[in-house]
Amino acid sequence: MPVACMCGSRVYKVKITMPETKRESTGFELTKQRYGKNNVKFLRVVRDGPKHEVKELRVRILLEGAFEISYTQGDNSTIVATDTQKNTLFALAKLHPIEPLEQWCLQVANDFLARHKHISAVNLKVEEHPWDRIRVSGKEHDHAFEKGSGGIRIVKLRMPRNGTPSLSAGFRDLEILKTTQSGFEGFIRDEYTTLPETRDRVFATKMKCEYTFNRFSRTAFSSIQEKVKEIALSTFAGNIEGGTYSPSVQQTLYQTAQKVLNTIPEVETISFSLPNVHYYLCDFKNFKTNVPNNNEVFHTYDGPSGLIEATVSRNSASHLGRAKM
Numbered sequence: 001m002p003v004a005c006m007c008g009s010r011v012y013k014v015k016i017t018m019p020e021t022k023r024e025s026t027g028f029e030l031t032k033q034r035y036g037k038n039n040v041k042f043l044r045v046v047r048d049g050p051k052h053e054v055k056e057l058r059v060r061i062l063l064e065g066a067f068e069i070s071y072t073q074g075d076n077s078t079i080v081a082t083d084t085q086k087n088t089l090f091a092l093a094k095l096h097p098i099e100p101l102e103q104w105c106l107q108v109a110n111d112f113l114a115r116h117k118h119i120s121a122v123n124l125k126v127e128e129h130p131w132d133r134i135r136v137s138g139k140e141h142d143h144a145f146e147k148g149s150g151g152i153r154i155v156k157l158r159m160p161r162n163g164t165p166s167l168s169a170g171f172r173d174l175e176i177l178k179t180t181q182s183g184f185e186g187f188i189r190d191e192y193t194t195l196p197e198t199r200d201r202v203f204a205t206k207m208k209c210e211y212t213f214n215r216f217s218r219t220a221f222s223s224i225q226e227k228v229k230e231i232a233l234s235t236f237a238g239n240i241e242g243g244t245y246s247p248s249v250q251q252t253l254y255q256t257a258q259k260v261l262n263t264i265p266e267v268e269t270i271s272f273s274l275p276n277v278h279y280y281l282c283d284f285k286n287f288k289t290n291v292p293n294n295n296e297v298f299h300t301y302d303g304p305s306g307l308i309e310a311t312v313s314r315n316s317a318s319h320l321g322r323a324k325m
């Protein structure tokens with residue numbers, strides 16, 4: 001590695017080579033490494049005609065491979081600069097269809113693996129930050145959008161050069177609330193328990209969901225996300241006439257997962273992470289005047305909150321009944 005070296009008023013270029021033995025006698029071993037770019041944000045506009053489509057993505061890319069000499073010797077000759085990785089993502093957003101997102105991730109990973117033979121695996125995490133079309137006089141606008149609701153879609157991929165890719169999709173930050181048909185009773189009461197039992201409480205959560213696939217199908221990718229979300233929302237809300245009682249966050253989670261696996265054959269496992277976002281009834285009892293509070297005024301709470309997580313998978317019996325891919 002040439003470095004500039006001053007001697008008096010003269011500048012010499014000196015090539016420094018570290019003796020091999022010195023490099024290997026550290027007593028340490030680099031056992032794991034990967035690197036890439038985080039927070040690569042871009043907006044892809046599809047403008048095939050007057051009606052434009054938009055997708056705002058946030059990508060994290062991490063490469064695995066033979067990059068050890070960069071760490072151990074300061075030799076960057078095997079490094080695809082993270083800046084180049086970012087530029088590649090921008091270019092591939094133009095060159096490959098961005099929808100379905102799962103398919104785009106597979107294309108991106110294949111592109112890196114094809115062009116750099118010393119990369120052994122590509123890890124991608126892509127988040128889609130939604131934009132909804134603005135409606136003017138009830139009609140969808142061609143090219144004007146408002147920030148969307150309904151959570152942030154996520155796709156994760158680890159694509160090894162040899163072996164099976166692991167692909168998952170899902171969403172986070174789907175904020176939902178129901179004002180009744182939720183309770184929590186029959187739990188252990190020990191010397192520290194103060195929580196009263198209830199059959200009528202607010203149930204609110206910020207749903208995170210991740211599912212894996214048992215087959216990769218371009219057409220299935222697009223529809224699965226919407227179907228999973230639809231099932232999650234309808235199970236949470238319950239029957240349109242009167243709702244469906246939830247005895248716990250745990251049971252609602254499990255019922256949702258079961259319905260997804262029963263309805264969508266391409267989903268192999270599904271995980272939910274459900275914070276129990278607490279809304280507590282405001283206590284009017286000590287007011288000097290009588291103000292009734294019949295589950296009408298609640299205060300929010302920023303302190304500790306419940307967190308319920310589970311993964312539900314198909315068991316071997318359900319595999320036997322499934323069509324071969």
Ligand SMILES: O=c1[nH]c(=O)c2[nH]c(=O)[nH]c2[nH]1
Binds near residue numbers: 195250
């Ligand atoms: O649905 C619930 N599950 C719990 O495990 C729990 N624990 C708690 O205090 N409230 C609730 N609610």
